[in-house]
Amino acid sequence: MMRNLVFNLKRGAALSVLALLFVDPLEIDVLPLFSDKRLTIQDFRSQENFWTAQQAEVRVNAGALGRTPERAVVPLVFNLQGFLLTAREFNQRRFAQTRWFYTDLATFYRITREHTATPAYAKVLTEHRGDALYVYDPYATPQQTLEEEACAWEEAMQAEGRQRGAIDFSRLEEERIGFEAGDILIRPNIPIWNIFGSTSTPPKSIGGGWGHATGISRPSAPGNDLLSSLASAWVIEAWGGEVERCCQIRETRACVPGKSSACYKNPIENDNYWCKKRKGSRFRLRMNAPKTQRDAIAAFLRQQDEEDDRYSPFAKKRFPCTPTMSGTGCHQKRLPACATAEWANSDRWYCSLLVWQAYFYVTGVDIDVNGGAYVFPNDIIKSPVFNNTIDDQERRVRF
Structure with a gap:
């Protein structure tokens, strides 16, 4: 089931898995799309597991969040109008000012029904207080299935006349x-x-x-x-x-x-x-x-x-904005941090x-x-x- 869940491409498409490695990911329509309707901050506010960064960090420090793939931390990024950004929107960086909240993997899946929102896609971000901290990032794009990533790597190596294990990046x-x-x-x-x-x-x-x-x-x-x-x-x-x-x-x-x-x-x-x-x-x-x-x-x-x-x-992550960008407050007397040299x-x-x-x-x-x-x-x-x-x-x- 997992091998069919990520790319929103027809099976008959001529684009090979190898080609996906080299095209601009912003030109690919990829999941997560989250749902058929635009989700808003209100869809998540009604849930018990909906936190600010400070609230989520308290739970991480207490060991109640992020210590297992099943309890992975999930970031939620909303625009100023309260709509949840999709991966495509987030990576186009059209929203210099956003509102960030966090939830856990089970809550995210329950609301979005995103197919990749499973423990298999939770990754270890870092060591935190002597243990692993797991994060599921719905904004990474493209998100390939485990099988597709393995096939893509095999094809890339064959195309370059290498075998798996003779790793290009691994000059030892x-x-x-x-x-x-x-x-x-x-x-x-x-x-x-x-x-x-x-x-x-x-x-x-x-x-x-x-x-x-x-x-x-x-x-x-x-x-x-x-x-x-x-x-x-x-x-x-x-x-x-x-x-x-x-x-x-x-x-x-x-x-x-x-x-x-x-x-x-x-x-x-x-x-x-x-x-x-x-x-x-x-x-x-x-x-x-x-x-x-x-x-x-x-x-x-x-x-x-x-x-x-x-x-x-x-x-x-921090990105710059310009004073003419709409919705950033840059027209006000005080520029937002993203529009200064210290962005x-x-x-x-x-x-x-x-x-x-x-x-x-x-x-x-x-x-x-x-x-x-x-x-x-x-x-x-x-x-x-x-x-x-x-x-x-x-x-x-x-x-």
């Missing part, structure tokens, strides 16, 4: 690798062997952990071995585990072997997160961009390391969002491969921006 470097300002140091939130598929299974079998993303803020020293390069590079990260608030957004060395920082409430060794024990499941991503842009990415990351900034799984700044981040926002702010490039309200670490790893080429094998390196 075991001895020496450098880190430059603006690079991304990242680990998938799904098993590495299924990086181009969909799963809700935490990657505990690959070195432990739930996935993480950081941006290189200061480069590594030249000519060092791998461990020394990690120890000399600096990263900016948003960390949502058992971390003191002052350390939730922080600049630190990428690897401090054997050290457990005073930042942590429990005696765990998160300061060696990127060290040897995660060998083979770490990635360094590097955009083919001018050094000025990559330095600007690092500068944006450092700018977010401020006293009041903290980790939040309910932080939102990308925030005081709430989760790890992969911080990296995504830095890239989008500086380059205008969306490195979230499938859009949506949330950006997962594996969404960034899968971005074609980091595909290696014959002439450039440094864009996506596994080590």
Whole structure:
């Protein structure tokens, strides 16, 4: 049943699954459509499980929401008229000002009857207070079924003369690798062997952990071995585990072997997160961009390391607007934040969002491969921006 539920395309369409990987997702009519009628905020207000971000975060912290795929967090984005946005509308970014609420997976399915609103599509966003936080993102587009994603990857590999397992993004470097300002140091939130598929299974079998993303803020020293390069590079990260608030957004060395920082409430060794024990499941991503842009990415990351900034799984992607955009209040004397030079700044981040926002702010490039309200670490790893080429094998390196 699942293989027939996602794409709103006729079976006889000539468009192959492979082609779907390379077309603009905004040109595809994809589910979720949610229902035959436009849903409004009133359709959800009558439900018990309808929360603001603050209310939802209380439930997440208490372990009552997001700890299992069945209880995944679901974002609800409404326009100013109170209509629930579809995935297509959200990713067209026509609504600079929106109203965000949250529900759980069961409530979302009961109201929308969206076919993909099942635990199989809930993904681990991050580690939160020592456990996984599951999110179902109805705004990711296109949302392929598990079978369709597997077939698409097989066809893509065959088309390029490769076999499954000879992974394009996986130039494996075991001895020496450098880190430059603006690079991304990242680990998938799904098993590495299924990086181009969909799963809700935490990657505990690959070195432990739930996935993480950081941006290189200061480069590594030249000519060092791998461990020394990690120890000399600096990263900016948003960390949502058992971390003191002052350390939730922080600049630190990428690897401090054997050290457990005073930042942590429990005696765990998160300061060696990127060290040897995660060998083979770490990635360094590097955009083919001018050094000025990559330095600007690092500068944006450092700018977010401020006293009041903290980790939040309910932080939102930020987009610019113009003073002439209708419905934003930009004609009023005071411009909204989206119409100022500070449109990308925030005081709430989760790890992969911080990296995504830095890239989008500086380059205008969306490195979230499938859009949506949330950006997962594996969404960034899968971005074609980091595909290696014959002439450039440094864009996506596994080590």
